[in-house]
Amino acid sequence: MLDHIGIGVTDYERSKSFYTRALAPLGAGLVMEVSAEETGNQAHAGFGHEGKPSFWISGADAGVGRAHCAFVAPDRAAVDAFYAAALAAGGRDNGPPGIRAHYHPNYYGAFVTDPDGHNIEAVCHMPA
Template sequence: MFDHVKFGVSDYAASRAFFVEALKPLGVTIVAEGEPSYGIELSAGSEASLCLFETQEKPAHIHLAFAAKTRQEVDAFYRAALEAGGKDNGAPGLRPHYHVNYYAAFVIDPDGHNIEAVCHAPEA
């Protein structure tokens, strides 16, 4: 749905480690990286990418939702994100108030951003 999203982080090393590990279960890998002021670009092989760079500016908190192909990927994202230093913001499960098959998990990243993995498909 987007070409790329780029945002600043206050602790590049912590955020880099968090996103690389938390998104690995979703097939996301590093596609480019430079100095912390340039940052890192992550992608799952599509044209869309997530970029982050180190800055001391304080942006408002954001919400990023990453697409998962299966509910198992959502579960794996949640476990990996917590192991990478994320904080729980909603364990994996159905969110029927969005729609009947909305299966998601939410974590807070090192900068306080709400990071989600969501699968819209029915259970296999």
Template sequence: MTSPDRTGSQIDHLNFGVSDLQASAEFYRGALAPLGITEIMRVPPGAEQLAMIAFGWAHVKPFFWIVDAPGSQVGPHTHLAFSAPDRTTVDAFHDAALAAGATELRPPGLQPEYHATYYGSFVRDLNGIDLEAVCHHV
């Protein structure tokens, strides 16, 4: 059996239900700013649609959405890692996330259990989602 060609395959976007859409949007605007990730669009609620706010890089389609879902809970160990271009950006993400209200899980640093140059920062957002900024090179 041959494996399918996965060239170009990737996750297109992720949605997470949040208990307070506006508070979560404020958190993510602050926490993701060092990564160059900004709020791109808002989708109002409709007959079969919950209100949503999308984040991504300017002039590119959104890839991370938060959905207005009061009372929703994420499963344990829900984790989302954002790529950072360098270690300084990982540090800046960590500081911005804490300033926005995140709880620290691991401060920025090497994580050699993953590989020799894995440099990451781990925090928990307002909804219990574990977030990471990671740089894979020196």
């Protein structure tokens, strides 16, 4: 059901260092970092196992106290359907369905903001 989660942090570099050290005994580490230039907002650091980031931190402008949760979608049509259903249910657009190549070439996701301001996503990692 869950693909990954993320949190906003007040000091990106300090938190990146903290999680790098704290997660090491669990066999997890920094597996991906996305720059502010690539996202058009803040830098993001993804921690996980075997190259798959499952826990992300984002700089302060991404919203400290605001959570990010991404749900697994079986295909791209399900991502599209999630987006339409979430908007119809009162969510706000936070990024329409589409490829996010800065993560990987088949990353197809859609983002909405829920009624409490959390960034909710559906993502499919499969090719079209």
